[in-house]
Amino acid sequence: MKKILVLGAGKSATTLISYLLEHAQQFDWYVTVGDYSLETATQKVGNHERGKAVFFDVKDAEIRAKYVADCDLVVSVLPANFHILVAKDCLKYKKHIITPSYISPEQKALDADFKAANLLFMGEIGLDPGIDHMSIMKMMKEIRQEGGQVQAVRSFTGALIAPESDTNPWHYKFTWAPMNVVLAGQGTAQYLKNGHPQYVPYNRLFELTETYHVDDCGTFEAYANRDSLHYLDAYQIEDVPTFIRGTLRYKGYCEAWNAFVRLGLTDNNIKILNLEHLTYNDLIDAFLPSTQKNDTRSVKERLAEFLDVGIESDVMDRLSWLGLFELGAKVGKGAATPAKILHDLLAKKWELQPDDKDMIVMLHIIDYLEDGEEKRHTSSLILKGENAEETAISSTVGLPMAIMAKLLLNNEISLTGVHMPIMPEVYEPCLKELEKYGVTFLEKQEVC
Amino acid sequence: MKKILVLGAGKSATTLISYLLEHAQQFDWYVTVGDYSLETATQKVGNHERGKAVFFDVKDAEIRAKYVADCDLVVSVLPANFHILVAKDCLKYKKHIITPSYISPEQKALDADFKAANLLFMGEIGLDPGIDHMSIMKMMKEIRQEGGQVQAVRSFTGALIAPESDTNPWHYKFTWAPMNVVLAGQGTAQYLKNGHPQYVPYNRLFELTETYHVDDCGTFEAYANRDSLHYLDAYQIEDVPTFIRGTLRYKGYCEAWNAFVRLGLTDNNIKILNLEHLTYNDLIDAFLPSTQKNDTRSVKERLAEFLDVGIESDVMDRLSWLGLFELGAKVGKGAATPAKILHDLLAKKWELQPDDKDMIVMLHIIDYLEDGEEKRHTSSLILKGENAEETAISSTVGLPMAIMAKLLLNNEISLTGVHMPIMPEVYEPCLKELEKYGVTFLEKQEVC
Numbered sequence: 001m002k003k004i005l006v007l008g009a010g011k012s013a014t015t016l017i018s019y020l021l022e023h024a025q026q027f028d029w030y031v032t033v034g035d036y037s038l039e040t041a042t043q044k045v046g047n048h049e050r051g052k053a054v055f056f057d058v059k060d061a062e063i064r065a066k067y068v069a070d071c072d073l074v075v076s077v078l079p080a081n082f083h084i085l086v087a088k089d090c091l092k093y094k095k096h097i098i099t100p101s102y103i104s105p106e107q108k109a110l111d112a113d114f115k116a117a118n119l120l121f122m123g124e125i126g127l128d129p130g131i132d133h134m135s136i137m138k139m140m141k142e143i144r145q146e147g148g149q150v151q152a153v154r155s156f157t158g159a160l161i162a163p164e165s166d167t168n169p170w171h172y173k174f175t176w177a178p179m180n181v182v183l184a185g186q187g188t189a190q191y192l193k194n195g196h197p198q199y200v201p202y203n204r205l206f207e208l209t210e211t212y213h214v215d216d217c218g219t220f221e222a223y224a225n226r227d228s229l230h231y232l233d234a235y236q237i238e239d240v241p242t243f244i245r246g247t248l249r250y251k252g253y254c255e256a257w258n259a260f261v262r263l264g265l266t267d268n269n270i271k272i273l274n275l276e277h278l279t280y281n282d283l284i285d286a287f288l289p290s291t292q293k294n295d296t297r298s299v300k301e302r303l304a305e306f307l308d309v310g311i312e313s314d315v316m317d318r319l320s321w322l323g324l325f326e327l328g329a330k331v332g333k334g335a336a337t338p339a340k341i342l343h344d345l346l347a348k349k350w351e352l353q354p355d356d357k358d359m360i361v362m363l364h365i366i367d368y369l370e371d372g373e374e375k376r377h378t379s380s381l382i383l384k385g386e387n388a389e390e391t392a393i394s395s396t397v398g399l400p401m402a403i404m405a406k407l408l409l410n411n412e413i414s415l416t417g418v419h420m421p422i423m424p425e426v427y428e429p430c431l432k433e434l435e436k437y438g439v440t441f442l443e444k445q446e447v448c
Numbered sequence: 449m450k451k452i453l454v455l456g457a458g459k460s461a462t463t464l465i466s467y468l469l470e471h472a473q474q475f476d477w478y479v480t481v482g483d484y485s486l487e488t489a490t491q492k493v494g495n496h497e498r499g500k501a502v503f504f505d506v507k508d509a510e511i512r513a514k515y516v517a518d519c520d521l522v523v524s525v526l527p528a529n530f531h532i533l534v535a536k537d538c539l540k541y542k543k544h545i546i547t548p549s550y551i552s553p554e555q556k557a558l559d560a561d562f563k564a565a566n567l568l569f570m571g572e573i574g575l576d577p578g579i580d581h582m583s584i585m586k587m588m589k590e591i592r593q594e595g596g597q598v599q600a601v602r603s604f605t606g607a608l609i610a611p612e613s614d615t616n617p618w619h620y621k622f623t624w625a626p627m628n629v630v631l632a633g634q635g636t637a638q639y640l641k642n643g644h645p646q647y648v649p650y651n652r653l654f655e656l657t658e659t660y661h662v663d664d665c666g667t668f669e670a671y672a673n674r675d676s677l678h679y680l681d682a683y684q685i686e687d688v689p690t691f692i693r694g695t696l697r698y699k700g701y702c703e704a705w706n707a708f709v710r711l712g713l714t715d716n717n718i719k720i721l722n723l724e725h726l727t728y729n730d731l732i733d734a735f736l737p738s739t740q741k742n743d744t745r746s747v748k749e750r751l752a753e754f755l756d757v758g759i760e761s762d763v764m765d766r767l768s769w770l771g772l773f774e775l776g777a778k779v780g781k782g783a784a785t786p787a788k789i790l791h792d793l794l795a796k797k798w799e800l801q802p803d804d805k806d807m808i809v810m811l812h813i814i815d816y817l818e819d820g821e822e823k824r825h826t827s828s829l830i831l832k833g834e835n836a837e838e839t840a841i842s843s844t845v846g847l848p849m850a851i852m853a854k855l856l857l858n859n860e861i862s863l864t865g866v867h868m869p870i871m872p873e874v875y876e877p878c879l880k881e882l883e884k885y886g887v888t889f890l891e892k893q894e895v896c
Contacts, residue, residue, distance in 0.1 A: 201712025
């Protein structure tokens with residue numbers, strides 16, 4: 001019997017755990033699910049005879065060692081910064097590890113150790129990063145096999161709300177870790193355009209969007225996602241003059257979100273005190289440039305002027321809808337960072353309702369030269385969830401990890417070291433099985 | 449004989465070490481100066497019979513323990529994040545410690561331990577923070593003794609270049625830690641205005657400046673310095689509606705510096721690669737919004753448009769003077785962060801020449817009510833250095849620490865715990881002795 005240890009039982013683990021339990025009999029697996037909330041882990045495991053839920057505190061070295069030592073494979077969906085602790089235990093006790101998170105430099109530095117121990121650390125095998133890597137590598141392989149020369153790669157993903165469940169002027173609801181959305185983009189985005197590196201600091205990220213149309217779906221805006229230059233080597237496209245990874249939002253979102261960036265409301269370091277005495281209107285006031293004592297304009301009017309938009313503009317509509325200009329409601333209790341205050345407000349306003357369907361949109365556009373012609377291969381994925389529990393994001397993050405676990409435990413993969421899923425022996429079986437779960441791309445080839 | 453251990457022998461330690469050695473015979477002191485560069489420490493100690501230079505690596509616990517255990521008092525001018533290591537050894541071996549740096553929450557948390565051990569951790573006793581705290585507390589004490597009620601406190605400091613040594617269009621040279629200047633203001637500044645907290649994110653900090661005139665000196669612009677709200681409690685001014693601490697620059701500096709902030713060139717996290725192939729012109733290009741392939745404008749022209757200033761404007765003059773638009777010169781070698789690239793360029797352009805004089809400008813403006821009248825007490829300090837070695841900044845950072853050391857070793861202070869110099873028993877003797885070294889404030893009282 002093979003023992004799988006799943007660490008973290010939150011939203012991101014739902015489909016992962018289901019898949020592993022559903023296939024446990026067939027492949028002779030036993031699944032232990034550890035979470036800081038034993039209740040959450042127990043809910044996910046149910047009374048399955050091949051699973052158990054346990055209390056797991058990643059910061060407790062003894063507990064970590066106990067469970068890692070007693071399994072064949074770890075799948076960690078813990079917050080990203082904890083993977084390194086688990087990975088080091090995996091080395092110690094000779095176990096493979098799979099995570100959906102970006103591979104940090106500290107994790108990458110374990111490559112030689114994982115190789116020497118004949119073990120695999122597979123990171124970035126969720127949706128984005130994950131399915132995006134796999135589907136782009138497959139597209140490029142096919143283009144190259146036909147003799148095509150890749151000229152530009154653009155890849156965008158959005159974890160969005162399906163149109164039928166879209167009930168607010170932001171056209172957005174939280175389908176995934178809300179704090180990641182609030183803090184998205186802090187730092188400097190990097191990508192390649194026409195042979196030139198491009199650097200975009202946070203203060204301009206949500207201004208420099210581009211518009212893309214996705215067939216059968218609609219028009220979206222994209223902002224650059226972190227460091228695309230980092231992937232030139234892994235994707236083997238060092239000679240390709242244009243490469244960008246980006247995040248998709250419905251039109252208008254970025255301009256409105258940029259109001260928070262410009263105000264400074266996404267700061268997660270300073271603490272605002274005495275929230276029980278503060279209204280949202282006061283909060284906006286405190287981040288607006290101060291005004292003359294005799295200024296009789298409302299905070300809403302001053303904000304519109306600050307943003308250089310009309311009081312009836314779409315941006316102001318979105319901000320008003322959040323209740324930011326209501327005078328009564330207090331922000332909270334005690335102290336919190338601006339980002340946390342924003343998070344708590346949005347968690348209420350953008351909450352996914354039980355019957356809401358989320359929607360994943362992924363769009364790859366690859367320009368290439370073939371037989372002297374400029375061609376474009378567009379590949380798009382549109383996948384909707386069932387409801388607030390069975391979401392498309394949970395499936396698309398969880399299934400690649402679950403399939404990877406199966407490939408490893410069935411000895412169909414003999415890879416060692418620290419990797420992302422960019423090799424055919426991983427992405428081909430993964431993408432093939434994902435199709436059974438509705439992860440099917442719409443492909444389009446055009447001569448430009 | 450009392451033994452003093454000075455940690456760090458760089459620019460910030462020059463005057464400190466001189467003072468301690470000069471008074472060593474009189475007070476029966478022995479001064480050990482530790483630095484990672486034994487050469488630097490040796491230069492500062494010379495062949496003084498009551499001093500010695502030693503190699504000191506703060507990260508080496510054994511070396512730390514050895515020297516801390518063998519002294520009566522530690523004065524640390526190491527980089528601020530290292531003080532905590534030394535402070536914990538001070539607790540272990542029962543020694544006092546003095547630093548010029550901002551007291552971190554982690555340091556403040558040692559307050560009870562220092563009290564229990566009957567020891568003093570005096571932080572923020574340099575220039576700013578340091579002399580500013582002391583002189584404001586003295587002003588407020590005098591105002592309150594006369595029955596005045598403080599209404600507004602504004603306090604600004606600039607470490608600047610003296611007019612006679614001002615030879616560039618930025619009217620600025622590095623007289624102190626250059627990287628601190630490059631990274632200044634990252635985060636969110638906080639202060640109090642007319643009873644309302646004001647928060648200013650980095651992306652607007654250098655836009656929201658105010659202009660102040662300093663008698664006998666000139667006109668300066670000020671931007672908010674970090675978290676002023678944090679000091680309301682320490683200064684006992686919780687009921688005062690306006691309080692701001694700020695940094696002074698000559699007029700025009702902030703608008704030009706903001707070009708770097710908007711471009712994103714002050715980022716210290718991402719790495720730019722292949723610097724041997726990159727000109728400064730390329731670098732600016734990479735941070736500018738990308739343009740059409742057929743755009744024939746120069747980078748300088750595009751930057752002027754991006755900044756919404758004329759090509760002949762003061763801002764563009766300053767940027768041009770740095771050589772940013774020259775096509776030949778390469779940025780460097782290997783990889784570096786944008787902030788490091790900027791640092792290395794500015795270190796050359798803004799280098800203090802051997803005979804240059806630096807200048808400290810400090811300005812306090814306290815508004816108060818007395819006998820029903822609105823009054824203003826303005827206090828200003830203008831202090832020039834001798835040359836690039838004997839700077840005003842080195843004196844004003846080092847002397848308060850040196851005097852504090854003397855007060856402690858002579859048992860004139862019996863304070864314990866973690867403190868900044870806001871108590872009369874500290875600031876009165878300190879300010880009095882500082883006057884002998886030219887730290888004299890020009891005082892002005894007006895009825896508004």
